[in-house]
Amino acid sequence: MEHGSAEDDSASTFSFTDEDHTLANTLRFSLNQDPRVTFCGYSIPHPSQPRVNIRVQTTGDPANEILKDSCQDLLMICQHARKTFEQVVQDFKNKQALEAMNMEQ
Amino acid sequence: MEKGSVWDLPDVPEGQLPPHIQLQRTRVHCNSDAPTHTENVQYSGAYSSLGVDNSLQLEQFRKNFRVDVIRLEKEEMEFDMVGIDPSLANAFRRILIAELPTMAIEKVLIANNTSVVQDEVLSHRLGLIPINADPRLFDYKSENDDPKENNTIVFKLHVRCERGSPRITVKSDELKWLPNGSEFSLETSAANSTSKPKTYTSFHTSQETLHDFSKKPIAPCHPDIILAKLGPGQEIELEAHAVKGMGKTHAKWSPVATAWYRMLPEVVLLKEVEDERAEKLVKTCPVNVFDIEDVGKGKKRAVVARPRGCTLCRECIREDEFKQDIALRRVKDHFIFTIESTGALPPEVLFTEAVKILEDKCERVITELS
Numbered sequence: 001m002e003h004g005s006a007e008d009d010s011a012s013t014f015s016f017t018d019e020d021h022t023l024a025n026t027l028r029f030s031l032n033q034d035p036r037v038t039f040c041g042y043s044i045p046h047p048s049q050p051r052v053n054i055r056v057q058t059t060g061d062p063a064n065e066i067l068k069d070s071c072q073d074l075l076m077i078c079q080h081a082r083k084t085f086e087q088v089v090q091d092f093k094n095k096q097a098l099e100a101m102n103m104e105q
Numbered sequence: 106m107e108k109g110s111v112w113d114l115p116d117v118p119e120g121q122l123p124p125h126i127q128l129q130r131t132r133v134h135c136n137s138d139a140p141t142h143t144e145n146v147q148y149s150g151a152y153s154s155l156g157v158d159n160s161l162q163l164e165q166f167r168k169n170f171r172v173d174v175i176r177l178e179k180e181e182m183e184f185d186m187v188g189i190d191p192s193l194a195n196a197f198r199r200i201l202i203a204e205l206p207t208m209a210i211e212k213v214l215i216a217n218n219t220s221v222v223q224d225e226v227l228s229h230r231l232g233l234i235p236i237n238a239d240p241r242l243f244d245y246k247s248e249n250d251d252p253k254e255n256n257t258i259v260f261k262l263h264v265r266c267e268r269g270s271p272r273i274t275v276k277s278d279e280l281k282w283l284p285n286g287s288e289f290s291l292e293t294s295a296a297n298s299t300s301k302p303k304t305y306t307s308f309h310t311s312q313e314t315l316h317d318f319s320k321k322p323i324a325p326c327h328p329d330i331i332l333a334k335l336g337p338g339q340e341i342e343l344e345a346h347a348v349k350g351m352g353k354t355h356a357k358w359s360p361v362a363t364a365w366y367r368m369l370p371e372v373v374l375l376k377e378v379e380d381e382r383a384e385k386l387v388k389t390c391p392v393n394v395f396d397i398e399d400v401g402k403g404k405k406r407a408v409v410a411r412p413r414g415c416t417l418c419r420e421c422i423r424e425d426e427f428k429q430d431i432a433l434r435r436v437k438d439h440f441i442f443t444i445e446s447t448g449a450l451p452p453e454v455l456f457t458e459a460v461k462i463l464e465d466k467c468e469r470v471i472t473e474l475s
Contacts, residue, residue: 014474016470019466020199021195021199022196022199022200022463022466023196023463023467023470025192025195025196026190026192026193026196026463027470028147028192029147029190029192030161032147032148032149033147033148033149033159033161034149034160034161035150035158035160037149064474067470067474068470068471068474068475071467071470071471071474072467072471073161073163074193074463074467075464075467075468077163077166077189077193078193078460078464078467079464080163080166080167080170081170081172081186081189081193081460082457082460082464084171084172085172085453085456085457085460086457088172088173088184089174089177089453092174092177093177096177
């Protein structure tokens with residue numbers, strides 16, 4: 001859900017239900033690294049409500065486009081991290097298997 | 106220091122940070138009183154006056170990101186994750202603990218319990234048993250769903266200690282999997298005796314025919330968890346229904362015993378520490394970070410041999426003697442990640458699943474905004 005003004009779409013607050021620091025803090029990280037963002041931050045209005053608000057203010061571009069781009073960046077980072085991890089684990093397992101075989105001989 | 110004009114100073118090189126700022130950016134400095142430079146500079150324009158771009162560059166990330174497996178066992182793994190922001194490392198950790206689903210016992214139907222362990226205490230103990238079933242093969246069961254073969258696992262426990270025999274310890278291997286569902290019949294169905302009696306579950310097929318459960322039967326991960334002790338004449342008869350859930354609802358659904366990370370400690374000798382001082386330095390460190398190296402001619406020198414073992418107890422810089430010689434730091438983007446699985450899934454699978462969950466969250470936001 002997005003709360004912004006009708007005339008100016010360069011500043012908005014986005015409200016996500018069923019999300020917490022896990023997503024909000026990572027999003028804040030990638031938003032802050034975007035040069036088009038002048039301000040961003042998040043808050044959890046009440047700890048017993050499963051809701052988080054993310055504020056995005058930009059230099060002029062629409063805030064929701066920038067949030068979308070940030071999500072896209074995070075997605076790419078995650079995919080790269082996962083692929084690298086899977087590759088390294090596979091290599092490690094192969095190495096272990098090879099060592100076990102050498103021990104038997 | 107000699108006084109001179111500022112204009113005579115050499116130019117700050119463009120496009121890279123001066124070494125001391127680079128050090129402050131990438132390391133936490135652990136001084137004897139308190140750590141400094143603990144913050145992470147995230148703002149893209151933080152170094153624009155120095156001609157350095159701090160914005161997110163995926164190419165740069167891909168080049169720098171690295172994973173090294175240190176230890177990989179059946180239920181535990183340790184690996185280094187280098188070149189990633191702490192917000193992401195923390196997101197992975199949080200997801201591992203609270204948002205990865207597993208199967209755990211949620212409902213216990215007690216037919217008879219004459220043991221000294223109360224029903225609710227026994228039920229709680231049953232709930233905490235890790236169950237060796239892949240949660241990805243099951244669906245979530247909501248409040249008004251019927252318990253079916255795709256969302257419920259049923260176990261039976263029936264132990265009796267005969268009169269005159271010694272006491273019995275009931276362990277988790279007494280939990281027997283019922284692939285056909287509950288065996289307790291509902292009382293209301295007694296009138297309709299022609300059809301099969303209705304039970305507490307409505308399975309259409311046996312779970313044994315699904316996936317490859319026949320080859321790998323569902324059971325508790327560990328056969329030797331003590332559940333209760335029975336004296337002569339005491340008996341427990343119950344049925345336990347396990348469903349899929351997440352750690353944020355109750356810790357029994359958490360797939361990890363724990364998952365944590367720490368930043369890589371860095372110990373640097375700023376000056377040479379030699380001879381008797383070297384011996385003294387080696388002795389002050391309680392975790393043996395330093396070693397002594399022979400440099401010939403009877404001279405000895407201290408070297409940092411095992412910086413990974415440093416707990417940053419700061420014992421070496423507590424006294425004034427070595428304060429100027431040693432720098433204790435932590436590398437801000439190097440995480441030593443440890444995952445202890447409870448046994449349902451191996452730790453390496455847990456991590457990839459956790460990353461996938463974060464990807465799903467991002468995708469959900471993207472679709473919601475478009």
